[in-house]
Amino acid sequence: MEKVKVGIVGLGRLGSCHAKNIAFKIANATLVAACSVRSEEREFAKRELDVSECYDDFKEMVTKADIDAVVIVSSSNFHNEHIRIAMEAGKHVFTDKPLGLNMEECLDSQELINKHNDQIFMIGYMRRYDPTYMYVKKKIQEGAIGKPFAVRCTSIDPEDTIDGAIAYAETSGGLFRDMTVHDIDLARWFLEDEPETVYTVGGAYVHKEFEKMNDADNACAIMKFKNGGFASFYSGRDALHGYHIETEIIGPKGMFRIGAVPQKNLSMIFNENGAVQECVSYFPERFAEAYLNEMQEFIDCVQNGRTPGVGAVDGVEGMRVAYAMTKAFKTGHVEKIDV
Amino acid sequence: MEKVKVGIVGLGRLGSCHAKNIAFKIANATLVAACSVRSEEREFAKRELDVSECYDDFKEMVTKADIDAVVIVSSSNFHNEHIRIAMEAGKHVFTDKPLGLNMEECLDSQELINKHNDQIFMIGYMRRYDPTYMYVKKKIQEGAIGKPFAVRCTSIDPEDTIDGAIAYAETSGGLFRDMTVHDIDLARWFLEDEPETVYTVGGAYVHKEFEKMNDADNACAIMKFKNGGFASFYSGRDALHGYHIETEIIGPKGMFRIGAVPQKNLSMIFNENGAVQECVSYFPERFAEAYLNEMQEFIDCVQNGRTPGVGAVDGVEGMRVAYAMTKAFKTGHVEKIDV
Amino acid sequence: MEKVKVGIVGLGRLGSCHAKNIAFKIANATLVAACSVRSEEREFAKRELDVSECYDDFKEMVTKADIDAVVIVSSSNFHNEHIRIAMEAGKHVFTDKPLGLNMEECLDSQELINKHNDQIFMIGYMRRYDPTYMYVKKKIQEGAIGKPFAVRCTSIDPEDTIDGAIAYAETSGGLFRDMTVHDIDLARWFLEDEPETVYTVGGAYVHKEFEKMNDADNACAIMKFKNGGFASFYSGRDALHGYHIETEIIGPKGMFRIGAVPQKNLSMIFNENGAVQECVSYFPERFAEAYLNEMQEFIDCVQNGRTPGVGAVDGVEGMRVAYAMTKAFKTGHVEKIDV
């Protein structure tokens, strides 16, 4: 079978991770083209990844390069446009979340994607492809805890990334759209249901800069789902110990807890501080395997004409909830998720 | 210094635990009298605890017995009455929570207690006297994590106590007043603030009997505090692994987690199930030391004329929140805590 | 039933712990007399423990005081003499380990004890009365892991007690007789068998002072048992994280591990060091309940004429092994345990 020919746009932290995976670790893909407005990123693609065709214009890459699929890791404000161009050019598309900068763009992307439903589309909710999350999902499907009725999510970014979080707080859409959206996706995935209402509390307790932007550095939300289940969320920006992603799924026959200690690896040191487990630094470390697995899944779907388990609807619904959660934070009321 | 002479009312599971502690493990107290409507409980007091004066009428005990202090572990519906009788007889009073069956009774108890503020009064929020909780509180006061702004509480009763939970669901006041009230106290204690609003979601997912009583077997609530902090609560009735009491306190310089694995003891078994930690069965096992410590504190306060750290106000405010939490569960709205 | 009347000798760190337990926490015992050569210790007994009869001469206490039982917590070099005096005066005896300063004294104590086998005798291997060790022993007796064939023991004293360890290294008998002897007892107890040969390696890696005394600060030994099982031991003097007592018991159907993390309590702190569990400081903290439980057991045995589960033979055999272990460390050969 032929290898899937891929063009990528965006070679920043996450983009270069995807690019290296496609170039070196995915047997049935080949990285043919790369696009970036930054010359050093194009240089990197040529030199390190052996990509022959490098572009500074996305449309040009899509038009000229001999590619089957496009991987979009550009800035969020370009996602909708890049999805449109790629879809209309008949390419299969993988895009990092979100589908667009706002609800309108997300819905527009969804419409585009649906119109081209013979092309493969996948959105980068990578946690679903993390080995532990995959394992737990499988065990739950096999009945390990019965049908789940509650999910509890904790996401705390490391304090040492706080400058970027502050700088990008407004363009990122704030705590809930930028960060909690991954947890929202997990809750929808594990409960296999859509949320109905949400309520949020929180504030800027550590970094007052967020207050000016009407954003929070620590917040908590709870959501009711249509079939009666619920989910709770804790999101924060300032973990001193590292990158803390923890999830619980509760059913009538037991509960799973994932990542209670966000351990760096299998070592513990006993020293003057006590019994210490060092923690993972950030998402590239925690989700390295998840990023590889999701891309492998995308490529396999393209090659076999199979529909990925995570698509436009997940991008749209996750964003819809994140908007309602943000609204609830600002109004102090329980908000319906029906925008 | 003279030993404090104590009379106890109620010798059920918790009552007999308190009685044994007073009789045998608290050096500066002596258990002089015991009251129970059940003859076998009075027999137990005589035979096992060497209590000479046994009564079936509380007023009689308070009037006749040579006691300085009364320990009330009777049914909740008698708490208000017993507090009144004991207070008016000039006795120091320790009572298990709640202060009364409903808000009116709680407020009435508080008024009584305040009127007799030369007598020692203490309410049994024993978790504050658990060695781990005490340790964490002390570390926080010393600045270990900065000033806390968020508390997260999980309380899940063991599934094998479900029959009692169902049978007493109506008299106990339901999940929030019976159970979450301990977590509410912890949140108030750690945040050193009073809550303002609360929102609750949940349902009867495992035991449909609770639905008929408009009660939940699993629920989640979040509360905003007056100074801006917040707390979240997960309460359940059906842990298969044991009795799960877990608390997190989050501050700008770190976070404490207490009881993440409700381990039975310091052993782990590696067998065909994996690496297994057995869990504590229920509150008498988990909080054995806390029950002893709180009673020691009460006796010391009586002996030294010192005011205990937990009093009528904690009983009243905890109950006020539990009522609002219950109301929010029923209305589906954010409720103010100002009843 | 009458309370057991107790006289204690030695009110140092461990002695005062025992004394307080007898005075306040053991319902069926009363602390009648105390003996110490130090006036401040006698003062403490009078003032804090309400002991009326205080002596500076052990023989005088045994002769004059109205006591049923003697608790010996004097210096090791007095144990043999104190056992003799108490036994010959017809008292029941609890003694802290060892039975004597050397093998001859231990055997002499054993002979004395055997001669008076109508009096209760118990030696203070308190670990057998620690709740976790008791639980594991019971589970093993119930068949949880099948018949154990191997035991692995780790004991590391906290570095901050090193000065005392160095100062007393010669009188204490060195690492193996002072410290490993508790692990040897556990291995004998869990395997229900006697060891046959032992081999030891180790050295003075951190504190060179031990080298001059032909002693080790870190060492490892393995022992073959008569019925074919084996045990290994790691003993150290310089844990920076606290007091580390860990034991594994291995059988054909699984293995138990006790104290893998010598956690101070049920809290974990997440901070700039990672996910941290603080550890217990030393034996009074780790084994507080064990000291109480063993004394309760002694008193109950006295009251009911029951033989304790741990007696002279355990004191003698444990010491025999510790001597062979020490010899093996010095000779570098496998040594028989048949002195």
Place this chain on the structure above:
Amino acid sequence: MEKVKVGIVGLGRLGSCHAKNIAFKIANATLVAACSVRSEEREFAKRELDVSECYDDFKEMVTKADIDAVVIVSSSNFHNEHIRIAMEAGKHVFTDKPLGLNMEECLDSQELINKHNDQIFMIGYMRRYDPTYMYVKKKIQEGAIGKPFAVRCTSIDPEDTIDGAIAYAETSGGLFRDMTVHDIDLARWFLEDEPETVYTVGGAYVHKEFEKMNDADNACAIMKFKNGGFASFYSGRDALHGYHIETEIIGPKGMFRIGAVPQKNLSMIFNENGAVQECVSYFPERFAEAYLNEMQEFIDCVQNGRTPGVGAVDGVEGMRVAYAMTKAFKTGHVEKIDV
């Protein structure tokens, strides 16, 4: 830079893992040729790995195929011969342990390798390339615990592989040469020293079949190192919970523990068994990354003419110790490691 052209021999469980890594996950290598006496393995190489040149004769592959390097994953009894053929043909060589079936073969391999010291040679002690072990080694080199003086190793194979262990016990060389040899390598690596003497105890406690072969199913050994440090080893064949590889490294400023719970992934399930961590099944799961990392290192060394950190001397010295450990098990004496 040119990709390194590789030929592999042996495509069993470990061989096919290496082959897939070379074919798909190592950017600077290409799998050109494969050799196996089994036709279905050659078919697999053609079909799944797209290997054009498949051979049933090793010498033929080495002679005819256009390869720079050979990866030897054949049966142990062929290692020496395959090393010879490859080395003499001027190929770079990676071989799975051991260097030969017995000490003579190992020494012969070493001589061959040393004679061709312009060719890269590496032996598959993959644990050194496991992310956790690499991390701990690096931290120790940076001074995290001072200079280590003791190492403790535990290796227990899963019970469900026992049939193979019994079947191959004699050809594999028994517990110590087959299994403990990996721990011996870790001890040498962390202590940066060579062992001098060893003593072993153990037996066939669970599977009597091993007794007939003078082998053990559970055993324990301790070793003295030339510069005074020591190491202890526990090796077993029958873990019901999975594959248990645990290592401790102890220094004057702290101790590292690796793999205390051999967790399958980051999830914990709370159910009727308690708080349960499932464990890894066996080495392909536990050391998947290590196998990839070591092969990447080999290829990088070939490409850059760099000497790998683990070579013939490690293969020879590890085997020498394993032999002495086996001898000590049989004689019951402390054995010198100087064969």
